[in-house]
Each structure stands twice: as structure tokens, then as C-alpha cells.
Amino acid sequence: DVSAQRMTIDKDGNVGIGTASPDHLLHINNASAATASLKFTNSTTGEAGSDGSFIGLDGDDSNLGLTLWNYEEGGIRFGTNNSEVITILSDGKVGIGTTAPYGQMHASDASGGNLILSREDATITDTETLGILYFGGLDDGGASYGLGAHIKAAAAEDWNEATAEGTDLEFGTTPIGSSSTLPSMKLDGSSRISLSNNDSGTSNTVFGK
Numbered sequence: 001d002v003s004a005q006r007m008t009i010d011k012d013g014n015v016g017i018g019t020a021s022p023d024h025l026l027h028i029n030n031a032s033a034a035t036a037s038l039k040f041t042n043s044t045t046g047e048a049g050s051d052g053s054f055i056g057l058d059g060d061d062s063n064l065g066l067t068l069w070n071y072e073e074g075g076i077r078f079g080t081n082n083s084e085v086i087t088i089l090s091d092g093k094v095g096i097g098t099t100a101p102y103g104q105m106h107a108s109d110a111s112g113g114n115l116i117l118s119r120e121d122a123t124i125t126d127t128e129t130l131g132i133l134y135f136g137g138l139d140d141g142g143a144s145y146g147l148g149a150h151i152k153a154a155a156a157e158d159w160n161e162a163t164a165e166g167t168d169l170e171f172g173t174t175p176i177g178s179s180s181t182l183p184s185m186k187l188d189g190s191s192r193i194s195l196s197n198n199d200s201g202t203s204n205t206v207f208g209k
Contacts, residue, residue, distance in 0.1 A: 117153070124159035130167065147181055149173045156189055 008016040016022030018029035078086040087095040095101030098108035107113035117131025129152060136147040149172060156166035171185040186194045193207040
């Protein structure tokens with residue numbers, strides 16, 4: 001209906017799109033969407049502890065997904081359900097579960113922070129990689145990245161949920177004069193440690209039963 005009201009500017013300067021009663025400087029309402037509204041505010045007191053601009057995604061102000069911009073610190077803060085969950089400070093440090101990250105990436109939780117690397121595969125077979133943590137740096141005058149070491153988790157058998165999930169942990173390093181990262185130590189599920197990832201034959205060292 002081209003004659004239907006689409007936008008309202010009230011006497012307080014609030015702009016409403018999809019609503020005739022805007023309650024924010026910009027209030028967008030989409031009644032057909034799962035989330036009823038998108039709101040932007042700019043307030044020194046703010047909502048959910050904001051001291052800058054605020055973006056909310058939900059029709060219920062008590063259960064807002066939000067993004068906060070902090071003018072005083074120059075960082076970006078993300079949250080959900082009126083609680084801050086991710087912080088990016090002006091120096092680039094990222095905090096998950098903490099507003100004061102100590103390093104470039106800092107995950108924190110009351111029961112201990114954790115980082116999960118997982119394989120999204122319904123069928124995991126022997127030797128398939130579950131996740132790899134790489135360590136590297138710029139080389140060739142900053143033209144490209146070199147990988148100097150890694151920690152890799154790999155299946156040690158065909159996985160069957162709750163009955164067979166054997167996993168080995170491999171540590172890889174790069175020999176002097178080389179540019180290839182090679183396995184240097186492996187820890188298996190029986191607490192055996194093999195150097196050079198070599199468990200049989202000659203020129204190997206294995207600790208454990």
C-alpha cells in the first residue's frame with residue numbers, strides 16, 4: 001500500500017521506520033522478522049553500561065543483543081543479553097569474557113578460559129587432523145609469512161562417539177637451515193613420547209611402556 005505511513009519524525013526529533021512511535025533517535029521496527037526491532041542510541045549514560053553509541057537487535061529492551069563503541073577508550077565492545085562478551089581495545093588486544101585483555105588474545109571465564117579447535121566432520125578416521133596451532137612470523141622483508149612450529153592433534157583411530165576417540169598430540173619444529181616444519185615429538189594416548197615421531201626401526205627414541 002503506497003499510501004501507508006512508512007517513516008515518522010516526532011516532535012523530539014526521533015525517527016521511526018516501521019513505527020509511528022519511535023522511542024530512540026533512530027528506531028527501526030520490522031514486525032515480520034524474528035527480532036522485532038533495530039535501535040541506535042547515543043547517550044552519555046547509555047544502556048547496558050554504554051558510554052558511547054549503542055546498537056540493539058531485539059524487540060525486548062531487557063534482552064538486547066548489542067554493540068557498544070567506547071569514545072573514551074577508542075575500543076569496540078560486543079555483547080549479548082545486555083552483557084559485554086567481546087572487547088577490542090584501541091591497541092588491538094581482544095578479550096573474550098574479559099574487558100581488560102592482557103595479551104593480543106585473552107579468553108577468560110570464571111571456571112577457566114578455553115580455546116577449542118574442532119573438526120566439523122561426521123566421520124573422523126585414523127590420522128585425520130582435529131586441529132593445528134601454528135607459530136610463525138613475517139620473513140623475506142615482510143613479504144610473506146613463514147611457519148616455524150606447530151602443535152597438532154590427530155585421531156589415532158577411527159572415531160566412534162563415546163567409545164573410541166583416541167588422539168595423538170604432535171609437536172613440529174623447523175630444523176636450522178630449512179623452511180619446512182617437521183614432526184619432532186609425538187605424545188600418544190598411552191602417555192608414550194616418541195622423538196622425531198618414529199616409533200619403530202632404528203634412529204629413534206621412545207619413552208613409556
